[in-house]
Amino acid sequence: MPIPLVLTGYGNVGKSFVRLLAEKHEDCRTRYGLEFDLAAIVRKSGSWIADRIGSFFSLTGPSPQVLESLPDWLPGRSLSRVFDHFDRLGKRGALIECTPSNWRTGEPQLQFLHEAFDRGWHVAAASKGALVVDFKNLRDKALSKELALKFSGATAAALPTLDVATVSLAGARILGFEGILTGTTNYILTRLEQGLTFAEALEEAQAKGIAEPDPSMDIDGWDTACKLLLLANASVGTKFTIKDIPVEGIRKVNARMIQDARASGNSLKLLGWLSEVAGVYRGEVGLVPVPPSHPLYRLTGTSKGIVFRTDTMGQVAVTDGKSDPRATAAALLKDIINIFRRH
Amino acid sequence: MPIPLVLTGYGNVGKSFVRLLAEKHEDCRTRYGLEFDLAAIVRKSGSWIADRIGSFFSLTGPSPQVLESLPDWLPGRSLSRVFDHFDRLGKRGALIECTPSNWRTGEPQLQFLHEAFDRGWHVAAASKGALVVDFKNLRDKALSKELALKFSGATAAALPTLDVATVSLAGARILGFEGILTGTTNYILTRLEQGLTFAEALEEAQAKGIAEPDPSMDIDGWDTACKLLLLANASVGTKFTIKDIPVEGIRKVNARMIQDARASGNSLKLLGWLSEVAGVYRGEVGLVPVPPSHPLYRLTGTSKGIVFRTDTMGQVAVTDGKSDPRATAAALLKDIINIFRRH
Numbered sequence: 020m021p022i023p024l025v026l027t028g029y030g031n032v033g034k035s036f037v038r039l040l041a042e043k044h045e046d047c048r049t050r051y052g053l054e055f056d057l058a059a060i061v062r063k064s065g066s067w068i069a070d071r072i073g074s075f076f077s078l079t080g081p082s083p084q085v086l087e088s089l090p091d092w093l094p095g096r097s098l099s100r101v102f103d104h105f106d107r108l109g110k111r112g113a114l115i116e117c118t119p120s121n122w123r124t125g126e127p128q129l130q131f132l133h134e135a136f137d138r139g140w141h142v143a144a145a146s147k148g149a150l151v152v153d154f155k156n157l158r159d160k161a162l163s164k165e166l167a168l169k170f171s172g173a174t175a176a177a178l179p180t181l182d183v184a185t186v187s188l189a190g191a192r193i194l195g196f197e198g199i200l201t202g203t204t205n206y207i208l209t210r211l212e213q214g215l216t217f218a219e220a221l222e223e224a225q226a227k228g229i230a231e232p233d234p235s236m237d238i239d240g241w242d243t244a245c246k247l248l249l250l251a252n253a254s255v256g257t258k259f260t261i262k263d264i265p266v267e268g269i270r271k272v273n274a275r276m277i278q279d280a281r282a283s284g285n286s287l288k289l290l291g292w293l294s295e296v297a298g299v300y301r302g303e304v305g306l307v308p309v310p311p312s313h314p315l316y317r318l319t320g321t322s323k324g325i326v327f328r329t330d331t332m333g334q335v336a337v338t339d340g341k342s343d344p345r346a347t348a349a350a351l352l353k354d355i356i357n358i359f360r361r362h
Numbered sequence: 363m364p365i366p367l368v369l370t371g372y373g374n375v376g377k378s379f380v381r382l383l384a385e386k387h388e389d390c391r392t393r394y395g396l397e398f399d400l401a402a403i404v405r406k407s408g409s410w411i412a413d414r415i416g417s418f419f420s421l422t423g424p425s426p427q428v429l430e431s432l433p434d435w436l437p438g439r440s441l442s443r444v445f446d447h448f449d450r451l452g453k454r455g456a457l458i459e460c461t462p463s464n465w466r467t468g469e470p471q472l473q474f475l476h477e478a479f480d481r482g483w484h485v486a487a488a489s490k491g492a493l494v495v496d497f498k499n500l501r502d503k504a505l506s507k508e509l510a511l512k513f514s515g516a517t518a519a520a521l522p523t524l525d526v527a528t529v530s531l532a533g534a535r536i537l538g539f540e541g542i543l544t545g546t547t548n549y550i551l552t553r554l555e556q557g558l559t560f561a562e563a564l565e566e567a568q569a570k571g572i573a574e575p576d577p578s579m580d581i582d583g584w585d586t587a588c589k590l591l592l593l594a595n596a597s598v599g600t601k602f603t604i605k606d607i608p609v610e611g612i613r614k615v616n617a618r619m620i621q622d623a624r625a626s627g628n629s630l631k632l633l634g635w636l637s638e639v640a641g642v643y644r645g646e647v648g649l650v651p652v653p654p655s656h657p658l659y660r661l662t663g664t665s666k667g668i669v670f671r672t673d674t675m676g677q678v679a680v681t682d683g684k685s686d687p688r689a690t691a692a693a694l695l696k697d698i699i700n701i702f703r704r705h
Binding site: 167192334356357358 | 533677680700
């Protein structure tokens with residue numbers, strides 16, 4: 020029995036996910052005994068429900084079809100209608116959430132995730148908004164219904180931050196962690212080290228599609244703060260909201276600051292970190308001179324990484340991992356494989 | 363209902379596991395909703411079956427009791443008798459395998475693992491022998507019975523090599539990997555870089571308990587080869603036996619070789635690697651000059667690490683992680699949490 024997947028959002032990540040699923044469909048069956056079927060897509064302009072198993076291949080074939088021109092296209096976004104359809108068929112599966120979400124309100128993702136759990140569907144999310152805003156309620160709801168809430172794609176894509184924190188370090192106490200969690204800021208800092216001014220580095224990053232047209236989410240440190248919040252809340256049970264995290268960005272970085280770090284043999288990085296002070300966890304985002312012996316020192320350009328400190332396993336570092344739409348799609352695929360696979 | 367655990371082997375790792383379980387018992391319950399009960403220990407000299415839930419705490423309390431002096435001690439090793447006991451109670455759980463095993467014959471571990479699966483028990487193993495000798499049959503048996511076969515403790519302890527390969531990279535195709543998988547050889551190479559002779563470095567490693575009295579398993583590269591074999595067979599489905607892997611050790615390393623690597627800015631490391639040549643995976647162990655930009659370059663002393671290359675997620679590196687008996691016990695605990703936890 021194929022496992023139905025419902026995709027919300029059909030931008031770069033959503034489209035990459037559809038292509039990747041078509042490419043890896045057979046592989047999932049042979050390697051994991053899992054057959055996934057993309058059974059519906061919901062976007063702002065409307066919804067598509069597949070008329071038969073495997074219909075989604077027509078979206079990626081040699082003459083890919085436009086969603087809006089498919090016979091089953093229904094104008095008007097309605098995830099409820101899609102879930103109703105599968106309820107009538109007695110089918111449940113996983114929601115693949117790729118809608119751009121507002122990290123102040125969490126919408127529209129927040130509504131999607133609550134509805135998925137209310138309807139008995141697992142969730143793999145690539146966007147952060149709803150999780151940043153309402154992590155505790157979402158996780159409690161998922162737990163109470165024995166449903167999975169995975170969000171590798173929202174916490175550094177192919178860099179397995181969330182897996183390592185929750186699976187590889189299961190049973191260990193995380194004493195703290197520190198990470199380069201945003202590729203854009205690391206790229207700009209690398210270019211500053213190479214002699215560019217901040218304005219030049221930012222412009223270059225935007226020209227290359229590394230920085231957004233409005234880069235403030237990244238360069239003011241909020242993207243790092245959101246990922247730090249999610250990783251901490253998911254791994255050590257903090258109840259951080261974004262207001263609990265002091266955040267410093269990279270706008271003020273100048274040649275002098277870069278040189279000062281260099282003069283001591285260090286490299287200036289924007290880190291998000293969790294530490295324990297007087298028995299209480301604190302999260303913070305800021306500029307830190309990182310010494311050469313540290314696992315994050317060598318990470319230049321858009322590379323990311325995180326170092327966990329634990330009570331029983333010592334320090335565990337995980338670095339690199341791509342962060343393009345295909346890698347984010349791969350993180351979503353990984354999450355659903357891990358939700359449904361047996362040992 | 364507590365989940366019964368049967369421990370085979372009661373050396374440094376086995377004892378560390380008992381202590382760690384006592385320490386983390388409550389934490390497992392509150393964080394994961396899992397209550398583990400160490401219900402039996404089987405060692406060469408005999409077996410102990412707990413008379414009541416939580417009896418194992420008496421092995422770790424302020425006046426820890428000697429296994430052989432406990433009222434329920436039965437001379438003569440018999441795992442079958444232990445499984446018979448739990449069969450009568452209608453209980454099944456996990457075997458925690460910590461017996462030193464021969465990596466040429468796999469015994470006595472091989473017999474233990476087959477029996478565990480035959481009796482419907484999951485397995486978390488810290489020793490490599492049986493897995494190196496008979497991985498395919500063991501895994502097929504586990505899969506056919508929907509039982510877990512985990513062995514994080516046998517593949518670099520707290521360094522999450524196996525988790526990253528099978529969980530974090532699920533769905534990705536591993537194109538190859540390379541790792542520093544043996545702390546002992548890396549320690550000796552580091553000391554050679556610092557000017558010691560091979561004999562001095564080996565003697566020091568032995569004095570510190572880093573190298574075994576008979577160090578050949580490590581310094582001739584076999585420990586690395588065994589871990590490489592297990593990681594490859596588990597992650598990409600190769601059917602390597604130890605004979606398929608060309609192995610070079612570090613005995614022949616001299617000051618000249620170290621200096622030659624240094625002169626090019628590199629550091630000489632003993633790596634185990636998997637690569638794909640003409641569509642076929644090859645495993646190999648040997649000395650490689652590693653450049654500073656590589657994630658394994660900075661790993662000195664007993665530190666370990668591995669770098670995976672994938673089709674969809676790029677390069678993912680995981681490094682560090684302790685490798686003492688407590689860390690190996692932590693890897694076992696992690697494995698059983700991941701076997702039994704819900705999402």
